[in-house]
Amino acid sequence: MSLPTPASAASQRRPRVLLFDVFGTLVDWRRSVARAAAAALQAHGLSDEAQALAFADAWRAQYQPSMQAVRSGALPFCKLDVLHRHNLERVLADWGLLAQVDEPTRAALTLAWHRLDAWPDVAEGLAELRRRCLLAPCSNGNLSLMANLARHNGWHWDAILGAEWARDYKPQPVVYQAAVQAFDVLPGEAMMVAAHSSDLAAAAACGLRTAFIARPDEHGPGTGESRPSGPVDLVATSLVDMARQLASWPA
Amino acid sequence: MSLPTPASAASQRRPRVLLFDVFGTLVDWRRSVARAAAAALQAHGLSDEAQALAFADAWRAQYQPSMQAVRSGALPFCKLDVLHRHNLERVLADWGLLAQVDEPTRAALTLAWHRLDAWPDVAEGLAELRRRCLLAPCSNGNLSLMANLARHNGWHWDAILGAEWARDYKPQPVVYQAAVQAFDVLPGEAMMVAAHSSDLAAAAACGLRTAFIARPDEHGPGTGESRPSGPVDLVATSLVDMARQLASWPA
Numbered sequence: 001m002s003l004p005t006p007a008s009a010a011s012q013r014r015p016r017v018l019l020f021d022v023f024g025t026l027v028d029w030r031r032s033v034a035r036a037a038a039a040a041l042q043a044h045g046l047s048d049e050a051q052a053l054a055f056a057d058a059w060r061a062q063y064q065p066s067m068q069a070v071r072s073g074a075l076p077f078c079k080l081d082v083l084h085r086h087n088l089e090r091v092l093a094d095w096g097l098l099a100q101v102d103e104p105t106r107a108a109l110t111l112a113w114h115r116l117d118a119w120p121d122v123a124e125g126l127a128e129l130r131r132r133c134l135l136a137p138c139s140n141g142n143l144s145l146m147a148n149l150a151r152h153n154g155w156h157w158d159a160i161l162g163a164e165w166a167r168d169y170k171p172q173p174v175v176y177q178a179a180v181q182a183f184d185v186l187p188g189e190a191m192m193v194a195a196h197s198s199d200l201a202a203a204a205a206c207g208l209r210t211a212f213i214a215r216p217d218e219h220g221p222g223t224g225e226s227r228p229s230g231p232v233d234l235v236a237t238s239l240v241d242m243a244r245q246l247a248s249w250p251a
Numbered sequence: 252m253s254l255p256t257p258a259s260a261a262s263q264r265r266p267r268v269l270l271f272d273v274f275g276t277l278v279d280w281r282r283s284v285a286r287a288a289a290a291a292l293q294a295h296g297l298s299d300e301a302q303a304l305a306f307a308d309a310w311r312a313q314y315q316p317s318m319q320a321v322r323s324g325a326l327p328f329c330k331l332d333v334l335h336r337h338n339l340e341r342v343l344a345d346w347g348l349l350a351q352v353d354e355p356t357r358a359a360l361t362l363a364w365h366r367l368d369a370w371p372d373v374a375e376g377l378a379e380l381r382r383r384c385l386l387a388p389c390s391n392g393n394l395s396l397m398a399n400l401a402r403h404n405g406w407h408w409d410a411i412l413g414a415e416w417a418r419d420y421k422p423q424p425v426v427y428q429a430a431v432q433a434f435d436v437l438p439g440e441a442m443m444v445a446a447h448s449s450d451l452a453a454a455a456a457c458g459l460r461t462a463f464i465a466r467p468d469e470h471g472p473g474t475g476e477s478r479p480s481g482p483v484d485l486v487a488t489s490l491v492d493m494a495r496q497l498a499s500w501p502a
Contacts, residue, residue: 081435134398144435147385147409158398160410164433182415184332184395 014249015209017183019138021194024218027116030056036112040105044097062087067169077167079142085110114148123154125239136161138179140169171202197229209233211242265500266460268434269380270389272445275469278367281307287363291356295348313338318420328418330393336361365399374405376490387412389430391420422453448480460484462493
């Protein structure tokens with residue numbers, strides 16, 4: 001009996017469209033946000049690295065609950081920037097900093113999510129993958145956030161899809177479905193690329209193929225998923241590795 | 252008394268976002284569609300250039316009326332590809348060719364609009380403009396059509412906006428407004444770029460700034476607008492000329 005492995009590459013045709021998760025999969029949000037928080041809040045005692053990382057973690061911990069209010073219909077759709085700003089104020093309040101941090105600082109710090117640094121393989125991997133497939137982010141981040149991350153990191157998307165295009169948040173099926181429909185392909189002609197098994201499972205349930213990228217350090221060294229928890233079509237250690245594997249799939 | 256001229260460049264700040272009309276402004280749809288029609292329909296007597304151009308003109312003549320059905324609310328929003336296909340069938344019927352042209356030929360010919368050739372200044376002009384501004388098409392073409400045109404012509408958009416993003420067709424105000432909102436800018440921080448005064452007037456009514464690009468040969472030699480029919484903020488003979496002018500505006 002063999003270990004569960006990806007479906008045989010020999011039976012796979014190369015996807016026409018690759019859709020990417022971004023936070024964690026393409027960018028190191030945690031250290032980027034921590035650096036921005038340390039810079040913005042150093043006057044309020046957030047100069048030390050461990051504190052700044054804890055602040056980034058606390059901010060990110062509000063991410064799923066805030067989107068859940070939209071997914072459930074309790075809140076009309078709004079851009080992730082709006083949720084990030086609301087969540088920042090909750091964290092500032094929890095940390096006893098709300099009264100000390102003024103409006104311009106809150107606005108500027110919210111935009112830290114537009115300037116996240118990519119993992120080192122991403123620019124090269126995306127450029128290589130773009131030679132063979134159409135590429136778009138399918139992230140919960142809003143369009144301007146995605147456009148600014150692309151500028152910051154030197155990426156070339158064919159289009160920006162995801163939550164704002166679909167007006168709901170992953171893992172709602174409409175987000176994956178709307179991305180596939182935008183490119184006029186069948187779900188099986190598209191592949192979702194993510195470092196999170198839950199995202200891939202939701203995409204697979206919509207008929208998309210799936211690629212797992214290992215980002216074991218997403219929440220700090222050794223804390224991320226190093227392998228997928230369910231079946232996927234491709235497993236890679238980086239986007240460069242993924243591009244190398246896909247190059248041998250027939251078009 | 253002086254002639255009406257663009258507002259003084261000295262009083263203008265450089266826009267943060269440039270939004271582009273595409274059909275006619277960036278691409279020579281007429282000769283590209285005529286070439287595709289001649290190739291697809293040569294077995295049905297459409298081999299001569301004048302006939303092929305007349306076919307392209309007849310197809311394009313259905314463009315505004317078909318969108319008007321969506322703008323008026325008579326038809327729910329659908330991608331321009333769907334309207335192009337429907338309009339093709341009307342023209343084939345008018346030309347007595349409907350029964351002779353099979354389904355695969357109709358489908359393939361509809362995609363001629365995804366492979367239109369750019370005017371010669373566009374790739375260089377967009378690359379130069381992208382050094383200073385965020386760029387997106389704000390066209391009535393659907394996202395996949397825009398993504399394919401960008402691949403065909405070597406363009407790099409920051410995002411694809413326009414009709415499918417807004418789910419209505421220009422010149423409805425929501426199309427310009429949704430594009431501005433997607434980039435988180437004020438209307439006055441965005442500039443609509445087009446070869447058609449009516450498009451620019453609609454954008455200006457939403458508070459956007461405007462750039463007119465002369466495309467005097469859009470519908471055949473000497474048939475297009477060589478100058479704007481109303482006030483605009485910038486007049487250029489090409490995108491390269493526009494980039495040169497904008498470079499001297501303060502950021």
